[in-house]
Amino acid sequence: MSKSLTIIGAGLAGALLATLLARRGWHVDVFEKRGDPRVKGYEGGRSINLALAERGRHALRQADADDAVMRQAVMMRGRMVHFLDGRVQLQRYGRDDSEVIWSVHRGDLNITLLDLAERAGANLHFHRRLEGVDFDAGIARFIDDRDGTRHEVSAPTLVGADGAGSALRATMNAYRPLGERSEFLDHSYKELEIPPTPDGGFRIEPNALHIWPRGHYMCIALPNDEKTFTVTLFLPNEPAPGHDGPSFATLKTTDDAVALFERDFADALALIPDLRKDWAKNPPGLLATLYLDRWHLDGRAVLLGDAAHAMVPFHGQGMNCAFEDCVALARHLDAHTNDGTADLTAAFAAFEAERKPNAAAIQQMALENYLEMRDRVDDADFLLQRDLERALQERHPGRFVPHYTMVTFMRIPYAVALERSDIQREILVEATHGLDSLDDIDWASVDVQVLARLTPLQDTA
Incomplete structure (x- = not known):
């Protein structure tokens, strides 16, 4: 033809x-x-804003x-985690600014x-x-x-x-x-917006994906080049069995939405002056x-x-x-x-x-x-595994490659990234079980596992 x-x-x-x-x-x-x-x-x-990798x-x-696309993109170095107690922590995606993603409209x-x-x-x-x-x-x-x-x-x-x-x-x-x-997720999403400051700047750190993890639900915010943030709230459609947390079914009014933010996303509420209007205008989106x-x-x-x-x-x-x-x-x-x-x-x-x-x-x-974003980014076991992941990347360069690096900063087939990630997760979980810090890691045992189960990886896509 x-x-x-x-x-x-x-x-x-x-x-x-x-x-x-x-x-x-x-x-x-x-x-x-x-x-x-x-x-x-x-x-x-x-x-939902798009993340260019x-x-x-x-x-x-x-x-x-x-070149034309990157002129409109905003760099995101990592996840800026907003804890319920008001603490904020940047969890980098990569080792430095050569390993970032970009927010695009x-x-x-x-x-x-x-x-x-x-x-x-x-x-x-x-x-x-x-x-x-x-x-x-x-x-x-x-x-x-x-x-x-x-x-x-x-x-x-x-x-x-x-x-x-x-x-x-x-x-x-x-x-x-x-x-x-x-297969529909039992969660949906609703979009809101953080506007620029009165003088036209960003209201919060622009070079990060902001995330408010709250267990069975979460809120995220991605920057735009016009100095706004697109905010996306993810909630269960119905109350989760065994949990009394919020859901789209139980948030019936804009007063309910404001009450949710006052309780669970207090630092975000002050950034969204049009929360009531955005909530009423944007129906939940299916996933x-x-x-x-x-x-x-x-x-x-x-x-x-x-x-x-x-x-x-x-x-x-x-x-x-x-x-x-x-x-x-x-x-x-x-x-x-x-x-x-x-x-x-x-x-x-x-x-x-x-x-x-x-x-x-x-x-x-x-x-x-x-599950990782909403449940684990503020979990001590997860953070310890992240620390070990970075340490093993340094100890075994090209062999132990973090999951996010394979998916986001390389072009190896996704199927290969998934297979290797499953193996690496097993190594991380086993090595950190019952531990509170990397000081107690059995490095010799972990090194044996890495060398036996992972071959050197080439980005040959």
């Missing part, structure tokens, strides 16, 4: 993929149900987009990537909501929700980059079941993990990003994983193209085979990280 395809969705992944492929000589059409955000403003709705930056560099990033896609030669079509696909005829049907007009286009090859609620996935699933299942048995329909359609493997946001890897998908799909299309003709079935199958186990791994790690 000739080098032509249609991307559904002009969000982050769709825009980046369009750029990568257009620069490789593909004829690319992108269809988006919303209007052009560069004309009428971002319509993406509420969004090395995997995502590598993908952006492939599209020459990194979804809307600004989307606009930047759309400009790049258009300059690369991609054709962008807005106000085109996918209504259905005739896969046998290679025809896609779109509707303009402004006036109800319908449009049919030739689209023998479709890529679904249209998010967790993917319309293309729904049409594929109706044509040939994909083995779709969603779910999406699993598919199949991502593609021979050479006619393939899914990537959230459309294929939506995940909860607690490892900050959803966007980074989607961007890795884009790079991998472009690479497999290159590998299966000869004399201007692409074997799309082979390319899509190879893409799925590579990325599906890695998506499953980061989905699992994202769920695990929620």
Whole structure:
């Protein structure tokens, strides 16, 4: 098949993929149900701020987009933990400022990537909501929700980059079941905002992800380049069995919300002057993990990003994983193209085979990280294990690599990071059991475990 395809969705992944492929000589059409955000403003709705890590930056560099994006990013050195008693502690993500993540605003990033896609030669079509696909005829049907007009286009090859609620996935699933299942978290989220100071500065430390861990629930805040913080409160949907803590079901009024913050997030309450207004305006958002048995329909359609493997946001890897998908799909299309003709079935199958186990791994790690963030970052056993993790990184460089480093600062496959993290966690838990400090560690025994169970790690992605 000739080098032509249609991307559904002009969000982050769709825009980046369009750029990568257009620069490789593909004829690319992108269809988006919303209007052009560069004309009428971002319509993406509420969004937990995005954490850009090395995997995502590598993908952006492939599209020459990194410089433009980084001009709008705010560095985050680590988690700034706000304890219930008012103490604050910075827990670094890495060893120094060479190992950080970056807070980016979804809307600004989307606009930047759309400009790049258009300059690369991609054709962008807005106000085109996918209504259905005739896969046998290679025809896609779109509707303009402004006036109800319908449009049919030739689209023998479709890529679904249209998010967790993917319309293309729904049409594929109706044509040939994909083995779709969603597992909803029993927690939801609500967005609030910390505004700038009267003189236009940040109200709290800007170069950190702030977190208020409270056991079965938590609050986080990520900085924006306009000196605001996007605050996200995560609560159970219903009261947790055996716990009398808050839930969205029990917080019925804005007075209830203020009372919650007065009791559990007192230092944050003073930073959110519009808490009542934000609480009333923003309904709780659902959190779910999406699993598919199949991502593609021979050479006619393939899914990537959230459309294929939506995940909860607690490892900050959803966007980074989607961007890795884009790079991998472009690479497999290159590998299966000869004399201007692409074997799309082979390319899509190879893409799925590579990325599906890695998506499953980061989905699992994202769920695990929620428990760590809300329950463990203020726990003495966890903090001791963190200290030992850093010590073993120094004692065994390249062999004992911290979990967060593998996931965030390297590009090794997520599945490899998960496998090694499980082994390292066992070593850490066993070595610190019953101890209060590193002074009592049996270093000889721990060294034997590390050397026997972990091979040297190369970042060869």
